Amino acid sequence: MSDTLTSKLNPLSLPLRQQLGLLALALLGLTPFWMGFLYAGDQGLLHIRTITIAMFIGMFAMSWDSVSGYTGQISFGHAVFFAIGGYGSALLNLGWGVPPVAAVALGTVLAAVAGLLIGVPALRLEGPYLSLVTLVAPLILLQIFIFRSDVFGGELGISNPDPLVSTSGFAQETYVFFYVAFALFVAILAVLLAVTRSDAGSVLTAIREDEDAVAASGLNPAKFKTFAFVLSASVGGLAGAVFVHTPMASPTPSQLLAQTVSIEVIIAAVLGGMGTIVGAALGGMFLSVFRSQLSNVGLTVPGLDVSVGDLDLVIFAVVTLIILFALPGGVLRWGLVAGRKLIGADSAAADGGRTPVEQTLEKFREFFRGGRDD
Amino acid sequence: MALPLTDVVANAVMMSALYALVAIGFTLIFGVGGVLNLAHGATVTIGAFSAYYVSEVFGYSIWVGALAALLVPALFSAALYRGMIRRVEDDPITVMILTLVTAIAVEEIIKTVFGTQPAVISSLLTGQVSIAGGIQANNLLVFGLSWVIIGLLFFAINYTKTGKAILATSMSTKGASLVGIESDRMYLYTWVLAGAFAGLAGLFLGSIQTASWSMGRSPLVLSFSIVVLGGIGSIRGSVIGAYIIGFLETFTMSYVDSSLSGLASLVVLVLILLAKPEGLFGREFTE
Numbered sequence: 001m002s003d004t005l006t007s008k009l010n011p012l013s014l015p016l017r018q019q020l021g022l023l024a025l026a027l028l029g030l031t032p033f034w035m036g037f038l039y040a041g042d043q044g045l046l047h048i049r050t051i052t053i054a055m056f057i058g059m060f061a062m063s064w065d066s067v068s069g070y071t072g073q074i075s076f077g078h079a080v081f082f083a084i085g086g087y088g089s090a091l092l093n094l095g096w097g098v099p100p101v102a103a104v105a106l107g108t109v110l111a112a113v114a115g116l117l118i119g120v121p122a123l124r125l126e127g128p129y130l131s132l133v134t135l136v137a138p139l140i141l142l143q144i145f146i147f148r149s150d151v152f153g154g155e156l157g158i159s160n161p162d163p164l165v166s167t168s169g170f171a172q173e174t175y176v177f178f179y180v181a182f183a184l185f186v187a188i189l190a191v192l193l194a195v196t197r198s199d200a201g202s203v204l205t206a207i208r209e210d211e212d213a214v215a216a217s218g219l220n221p222a223k224f225k226t227f228a229f230v231l232s233a234s235v236g237g238l239a240g241a242v243f244v245h246t247p248m249a250s251p252t253p254s255q256l257l258a259q260t261v262s263i264e265v266i267i268a269a270v271l272g273g274m275g276t277i278v279g280a281a282l283g284g285m286f287l288s289v290f291r292s293q294l295s296n297v298g299l300t301v302p303g304l305d306v307s308v309g310d311l312d313l314v315i316f317a318v319v320t321l322i323i324l325f326a327l328p329g330g331v332l333r334w335g336l337v338a339g340r341k342l343i344g345a346d347s348a349a350a351d352g353g354r355t356p357v358e359q360t361l362e363k364f365r366e367f368f369r370g371g372r373d374d
Numbered sequence: 375m376a377l378p379l380t381d382v383v384a385n386a387v388m389m390s391a392l393y394a395l396v397a398i399g400f401t402l403i404f405g406v407g408g409v410l411n412l413a414h415g416a417t418v419t420i421g422a423f424s425a426y427y428v429s430e431v432f433g434y435s436i437w438v439g440a441l442a443a444l445l446v447p448a449l450f451s452a453a454l455y456r457g458m459i460r461r462v463e464d465d466p467i468t469v470m471i472l473t474l475v476t477a478i479a480v481e482e483i484i485k486t487v488f489g490t491q492p493a494v495i496s497s498l499l500t501g502q503v504s505i506a507g508g509i510q511a512n513n514l515l516v517f518g519l520s521w522v523i524i525g526l527l528f529f530a531i532n533y534t535k536t537g538k539a540i541l542a543t544s545m546s547t548k549g550a551s552l553v554g555i556e557s558d559r560m561y562l563y564t565w566v567l568a569g570a571f572a573g574l575a576g577l578f579l580g581s582i583q584t585a586s587w588s589m590g591r592s593p594l595v596l597s598f599s600i601v602v603l604g605g606i607g608s609i610r611g612s613v614i615g616a617y618i619i620g621f622l623e624t625f626t627m628s629y630v631d632s633s634l635s636g637l638a639s640l641v642v643l644v645l646i647l648l649a650k651p652e653g654l655f656g657r658e659f660t661e
Binding site for chain 2: 076121124125129131132133135136139140143144146147149259260263266267
């Protein structure tokens with residue numbers, strides 16, 4: 001076997017697109033350095049914080065993509081997992097004094113259990129019914145949070161738990177938590193890439209294409225779907241748990257549980273490229289950074305007295321719809337194909353050239369046609 | 375508990391009629407066109423605020439406002455279908471994202487135009503009626519009107535030519551088009567009907583309670599439960615579902631805790647989906 005692990009991981013022997021990806025990751029890792037050159041003082045620090053938050057949104061988007069983008073089971077309420085991870089970890093830390101690292105671990109376990117609880121029964125449901133259950137799950141959780149405001153703080157959320165690492169001073173805090181987020185980002189990216197590029201990942205993709213065919217070849221689709229759901233929930237829960245232990249976020253419904261969080265994640269993944277992980281990460285980061293920049297724009301829409309910043313979600317939705325029509329594979333896939341054409345390395349696609357969005361839509365279409373046209 | 379049972383039952387009977395009004399529109403669109411319209415709640419809000427705008431800002435009678443609450447949401451609904459949904463109606467994900475985003479946009483616009491303070495819509499009738507220990511005449515009227523409208527719809531769907539064509543489309547698009555029914559127009563009818571119903575429900579809700587930018591959310595969420603419980607596409611199922619959910623909701627809020635609104639019905643929704651996804655009166659989706 002000449003194709004050993006070391007040669008596979010040697011950056012020099014990788015294809016160009018992966019080398020570019022590594023370069024981008026390295027650039028991201030060096031953000032505090034080049035940001036320091038571009039902006040002086042606190043301005044630079046604030047931008048570093050923006051990127052830190054963006055990495056968390058990227059992780060949320062990757063979490064969604066690993067189940068919905070690969071198996072085609074669209075979840076409209078992924079925020080439920082971020083919230084269970086975040087709130088669970090924060091409450092363990094505040095209520096029982098569990099040290100942050102252990103609380104994060106336990107919060108992740110809680111989210112994984114929630115993934116199992118929602119994922120296993122949801123497997124019995126198809127298409128829009130699954131979406132309805134996932135749409136309703138965060139609403140139920142929010143309702144419980146409001147009902148037991150004494151524990152969960154209702155709409156306002158609970159106070160910040162202990163930070164993951166104790167720091168002194170604004171600058172140190174910014175740098176330390178940037179690297180906490182970066183380390184987690186790289187870890188989650190690596191795990192999800194490894195899983196989705198493995199044989200199990202191929203099975204997940206096959207489920208999106210044709211579940212019956214997967215079952216016919218002797219593999220149990222339910223097992224793989226459950227696995228994807230639990231993996232996605234734990235990743236989302238982990239990101240949510242670490243997020244609340246940074247000074248950039250606190251366990252509040254608007255940051256972890258609101259419907260807009262679930263939708264943002266979907267928009268981000270579709271924007272970047274559904275079923276690519278990398279695309280979802282890019283989409284999430286882009287969306288987050290762009291939103292925070294948009295809120296700084298002082299422009300108002302004439303006649304309505306609404307600032308452009310308030311309409312950010314609407315603007316993104318419109319952009320997403322255009323992308324759904326124009327580049328159904330997302331920006332990343334389009335970039336890859338364009339890049340291949342540019343360097344003349346274009347080859348035939350083995351999957352019939354259909355994008356995950358098209359495949360998923362086809363699945364839904366069959367479901368509806370089946371009901372209507374018999 | 376402090377609340378007398380008759381009051382709670384009277385309230386539940388009336389609110390359930392309103393929920394039925396909202397749910398029927400939701401189920402018409404889903405049952406006939408196969409579209410999950412998540413902007414249905416926003417249509418409720420539009421209805422309430424059209425009436426508010428016409429009657430409170432322009433100073434016309436509330437009955438003119440009621441006309442606005444009927445027409446504006448119907449137009450909005452038709453425009454939503456013609457302008458956006460028709461192009462993507464085969465892609466449920468796009469439809470869900472699109473309608474959800476439309477709902478957010480409508481809420482945001484209403485929030486910025488009318489503010490976050492609850493708006494008071496004047497009553498359609500004033501005074502009290504001495505049934506069951508005294509009920510406000512307005513509430514009784516709302517209840518009566520809701521049932522008249524539901525009855526008219528029943529009649530229209532089952533006995534008029536257009537109504538039968540809508541039914542046929544909901545059963546089989548292909549079969550309906552073979553006998554010369556334009557499914558596209560039937561879809562448009564369901565959207566207009568659903569819009570008008572939701573708008574009226576919005577006006578009624580606004581005149582019983584108050585109108586606010588987020589008032590459409592809880593009827594929408596209740597509609598999920600009602601429609602799934604009653605069986606998707608079944609009007610009879612929606613009315614019965616609305617009464618089950620309406621009573622459940624009112625009793626939970628009156629006797630358990632008012633902050634639990636919506637929770638009981640959501641739990642019912644999840645249980646029904648898992649145990650009997652086709653609902654009480656629904657047709658099962660065939661392969």
